[in-house]
Amino acid sequence: MKANPQAVNQQRYWALGELTLARLREFYREPEAVFWVYGFPILLVVGLGIAFRNQPVEHIKVDVVASPKAQSVVEALAKQERFEPELVSPDEARMHLRTGRTALVVEVGESQTPSYQYQFDPTRPESVLAEAAVDDALQRAAGRQDVAEVKVEDFNEPGGRYIDFLVPGLLGMSLMGGGLWGVGFVTVDMRIRKLLKRFLATPMRKTDFLGGVMLSRLLFLVPEVLVLLVFARLAFGVVIYGSLAAVAFLILLGAVTFAGLGLLVASRAKTLEAVSGLMNLVMLPMWLLSGIFFSSDRFPQAAQPFIKLLPLTALNNSLRAVMQEGASLASQLPEIGLLSGWAIVTFVLALKLFRWV
Amino acid sequence: MTLAIRCQDLVKRYDGRPPVEAVRGLNLEVERGECFGLLGPNGAGKTTTIEILEGLLTPTSGEVEVLGLRWGKADNEIRQRIGISLQETRLSEKLTVLETLRLFRSFYREGPDPRECLAKVSLEEKADARVGKLSGGQKQRLAVACAIVGNPELLFLDEPTTGLDPGSRRQLWDIIREVRSAGRTILLTTHYMDEAERLCDRVAIVDHGQVIALGTPRELIASLGGEHVIEFTLACAPAEAIDAALAALPSVSEVRQEDDHWSLSVAEPHIVLPLLMETLRERHCELTSLTTRHASLEDVFVKLAGRHLDDEPVNA
Numbered sequence: 178m179k180a181n182p183q184a185v186n187q188q189r190y191w192a193l194g195e196l197t198l199a200r201l202r203e204f205y206r207e208p209e210a211v212f213w214v215y216g217f218p219i220l221l222v223v224g225l226g227i228a229f230r231n232q233p234v235e236h237i238k239v240d241v242v243a244s245p246k247a248q249s250v251v252e253a254l255a256k257q258e259r260f261e262p263e264l265v266s267p268d269e270a271r272m273h274l275r276t277g278r279t280a281l282v283v284e285v286g287e288s289q290t291p292s293y294q295y296q297f298d299p300t301r302p303e304s305v306l307a308e309a310a311v312d313d314a315l316q317r318a319a320g321r322q323d324v325a326e327v328k329v330e331d332f333n334e335p336g337g338r339y340i341d342f343l344v345p346g347l348l349g350m351s352l353m354g355g356g357l358w359g360v361g362f363v364t365v366d367m368r369i370r371k372l373l374k375r376f377l378a379t380p381m382r383k384t385d386f387l388g389g390v391m392l393s394r395l396l397f398l399v400p401e402v403l404v405l406l407v408f409a410r411l412a413f414g415v416v417i418y419g420s421l422a423a424v425a426f427l428i429l430l431g432a433v434t435f436a437g438l439g440l441l442v443a444s445r446a447k448t449l450e451a452v453s454g455l456m457n458l459v460m461l462p463m464w465l466l467s468g469i470f471f472s473s474d475r476f477p478q479a480a481q482p483f484i485k486l487l488p489l490t491a492l493n494n495s496l497r498a499v500m501q502e503g504a505s506l507a508s509q510l511p512e513i514g515l516l517s518g519w520a521i522v523t524f525v526l527a528l529k530l531f532r533w534v
Numbered sequence: 535m536t537l538a539i540r541c542q543d544l545v546k547r548y549d550g551r552p553p554v555e556a557v558r559g560l561n562l563e564v565e566r567g568e569c570f571g572l573l574g575p576n577g578a579g580k581t582t583t584i585e586i587l588e589g590l591l592t593p594t595s596g597e598v599e600v601l602g603l604r605w606g607k608a609d610n611e612i613r614q615r616i617g618i619s620l621q622e623t624r625l626s627e628k629l630t631v632l633e634t635l636r637l638f639r640s641f642y643r644e645g646p647d648p649r650e651c652l653a654k655v656s657l658e659e660k661a662d663a664r665v666g667k668l669s670g671g672q673k674q675r676l677a678v679a680c681a682i683v684g685n686p687e688l689l690f691l692d693e694p695t696t697g698l699d700p701g702s703r704r705q706l707w708d709i710i711r712e713v714r715s716a717g718r719t720i721l722l723t724t725h726y727m728d729e730a731e732r733l734c735d736r737v738a739i740v741d742h743g744q745v746i747a748l749g750t751p752r753e754l755i756a757s758l759g760g761e762h763v764i765e766f767t768l769a770c771a772p773a774e775a776i777d778a779a780l781a782a783l784p785s786v787s788e789v790r791q792e793d794d795h796w797s798l799s800v801a802e803p804h805i806v807l808p809l810l811m812e813t814l815r816e817r818h819c820e821l822t823s824l825t826t827r828h829a830s831l832e833d834v835f836v837k838l839a840g841r842h843l844d845d846e847p848v849n850a
Contacts, residue, residue, distance in 0.1 A: 190640035199629055199637050206628040206664075370624035378588055378620070379684070380613035381641040534590065 192381060196389025200363070201396060214359075214397065218351045218405050225470070226340045226413050236261050237307045240270045240279040247285050250293075253318040254311065274298070280307035283315075291319045337501075344409045345496035346469040349431065351401060353463060353489050356435025357442060357456045359394050364443040365452040368532070377533040387440070387528075394436050395429070402428055418503035426506060427499060427513075431492040434516045437523035438488070444530040463489035488519045536602035538688050538719040539564035539587060544596035546582050546743075556582040557593070558743040566687075569710070569720040571734035573727060573831060575843050579743035580723040581621060584692050587721065588618055601688060614643060617686030619677040621693050627666030631657055631676055634665055635683055642684030655679045655709050671702025675709060682713055689713065691722040695729060707733055725843055727831035737831065741839045754834045759787025760801035763829050764810065767795050769820035776817060783809050788837070799829065799837075 204210055239254060239262045241247045247264055254262040265273065273279040274296060280303050286292030293315060297304035317323075367373050376386060409415035417424055442459060446452035466473055466480070467489035476484060484490050491512040498504035506513070539562060546557040557579045564570045572580045585591045586598060589605045589612060598605060603612050625634055635648040645651075652658050655675040660668065668676065674694060681689055694710065695703040710733055714720050724730055730737045731751045739747040739754070747754055755761060771794065780789045780798060785806055788799040800806050803826045814821060835843050 190636065192640040195637045195640040199626065199633065202633065203626050203628045371620060371622055372624065372626070374590060375618070375620055375623040375625075375680075376641075378590055378613065378618040379638065379641040380610050380643075 192385040193388050193392070196385055197392045197396070200389060200393035203363075204359075204393070204397060214351075214355060214401055215404050218347050218401075219408050221347055222340075222344065222405065222409055223412070225343055226409075237281070237303070237310060238263070238279045239307060239311055240265045240273050240282045242267050242270050242282060242284045244285050244287070246287070250283060250285050250315070254314060257314055260311070260314070270296070277301075280304045281311055283311065291315070340409070340413045341415055341501055342472075342497065343470065344405070344413075344415050345500045346493050348402065348405060348428070349467070349489050349493040349496055350464070350469045351405065352398075352428065352431040352492065353435050353460060355397065355401060356394065356432055356437075357439040357460060359397060360390055360436045360439030361443040361452055361456055362439075362449070364390065364440065365446045365449060368443075368447065368534070369449065371534075374534045390440070391433070391436055395432055398428065398432050417500045419499035419505070423499045423506045424496070427492065427496055427509070430513065430516050430520070431488075431496075434488050434492070434520040434523070437520045437527060440527040441523045441530070444527045445532055463487050466490065468493045486515070488516055491515045536566075537563050537599070538566045538568075538601060539570075539721060540597075540599040541583075541587065542597045544583065544586065544598065545594045546579075546586060546591065547594045556743055557586070560596075560740070560744055562738060562745065564719060564721055566719050567717055568735040569714045569722070569733055571730040571737040572721070572723040572740050573725070573730040573734075573737050573835070573843075574723075574740035575725055575835075575839075575841075575845065578725075578740045580725075580740055581692055582743075583740070584690055584721065584723050588616070588690050589613070614684065615687045617681035617684055617689045619674075619681045619689075619691045619694060621696070623677060625665050625673070625676065625680075627664060629665055630662050631665060631668070632661040634676065635679055638680045639683045645683050645685040648683060651679045651683045654682065654712065656705070669702070671698050671705060674698060674702070674706060678706070678709060678713070682718075687718060689718055689720045691720065693723055693725070695724070695726065703729070727835070727843060731831055739831070739835055739838065741835075746838050747834060751831060754831060755829045758799045758829050758833055758837060760785065760799040761829050762800045762803045762826060763797055763833060764800050764803060764806060764824070764826045765795065765797040766810075766824040767822045768814075769822050776813065776819070779813050779817075780810070783813070790836070797833075799833070800826075 237260050239260055241251050241254075241262055241264055243264050243266055251262045251264055254260040263279070270279070270282040274282055280297065280301070282296040284294040284296070286294065293312075295308050295312070297308055299305060364373075406415075406417070438459060439456075442455045443452055446455060466476060466484045467487050468474075469489075473484050473490055473493075474481075495504075495509040495512040498509060499506070541560065541562045544557050544560040544562075545555065548554045548556060560579070560583055562583075572583065574580050582591065586593045587600060589600075589609060592605075600612050601615055605612065629637070631652065632648060635651055639645055639648050639651075646654075649658070649661065652661055655678055657672060657675055657679065660672060665673065665676065678691070678694065681691070691710070695706050698706065707729070710720065710722070722729075722733065734751065736748070736750055737754060738745045747757070749757070777789050777791065780786060780796070783798075783806055785801040786798050787801065790797050798806065798810075807826070832843055
């Protein structure tokens, strides 16, 4: 028995398309979400890019303790532009040293031949640098002759700067955040709103639903990635040495992996608090350890096997290899394998654990 | 033709300490083409029952057949042929009404055009409005539209008018009647007796997870013995019990007393009223209020369950 047959049509609607479209609409109609996803990475690039821009060697602040011969030392140092010598009392010098306002304190000896005493904190890199530079300048002023002939050439090619290191890391970070928030948070929100339950009561295919979540996530990605890369290129001249196809492949793989992780985190959670906590639990170790802002090699050797297993470490390392060093995808097989493994395991687990109500 | 819904000895037990039995041996047969109501107070097991019938919950034991099919064997086929409105679904606020309906339409193999569907629930003008901007009544109408967009043979509506103002409720009733007149079967739950009375061909009164009465609203009310109710309150308690005297009055079928409040089930109020006045005058009881009204399903529930529909559920 079909009710009211004249009003019925068999027009085909594409459920996967409608589900994807619904997610996209929900996203771009939420200005805050758009800002956090697209604006935030750019702000980070700008902020960090400015903070860590490559400057000509910084000016070196040197305190010279007042004494009869101190004035001539100040004058000698002032001849070189990079020194900022200052004549101070012994008390002031100690104070400046303690508060980090000077890198090095020079006391001039009373003897006939030039003699100096340096005071600095050997654990501060700029103090060590200052000691070497000041000593070199004073030795030369005292008449030291250099023996070897040295030629200096400035090197500042894109690829080796901090910003070049940073951009692939931020890309990885934004793939992780986008995947977890974009998939995990949204799914739990739909569960809380009983929308998942409502969908379950329709003949909707579950594969269409999950496909819609994935597809919409991958579509958000395009502007997200383009904005970051184009901005880094225009503002800081960050260039990609490897093939664009290889970069695109890694981005896609990373997005799928983190979407799987997001789905897993969201598979059971029934409150936004629970899913936020879980997501932070998952993301925090990777924020710290996976080499977003500095190389993960800096952590102790003992931790390296664990760090290398994290998906973000693999993603960041291979993104850097391809973007900075122009490495081929073939050389990144171990990382690609690890990411694929994460993707498969998280998806299978998520589908097993997933609760609709 | 098979029944629209048949369920037998339905039991749903939730594990816990102590375990809760929300449904305890519920039997139900819903004919094709009727509007059937599950009426009962909150916590009676209505929602659990309807969600089992919808395939969203699995029963602890019992048999369920929907449109002659069984859950677990023909899930997709059943879902293609039923429509559902849950008690509380928050549809995506950022989508427009039409977008939401298109989304739901895309899950079904056939059904009306989404715009046509909007006309049926009088939301054409809101087609491009965001769901978040709709009033409570409009949202509920959209929920009904989502339930009929797959052209279902059987419609489940769980508390369709709860929390709505009187105007919105009446509007929704008209829509449900309209939907039903197209030949569909409707099963709805409600704790409003007026809703059950006006909308339903047959009503099952549910309490503590069981059907305690079944019939057309007219039959159920007739079972009280009189279609009218006389209610009155007295200024002071009568010196001697008046219950027996009241019950002895002609055409009175039942006497109930709660504190200083009496209510009589009566067949012919015009005969009872003068005699009631006489009885009270003889005993020097002063009336503080007196009303007569038609008996309702509420009275049926009170008679059977010993409490009102909107009372807090008693944990048995």
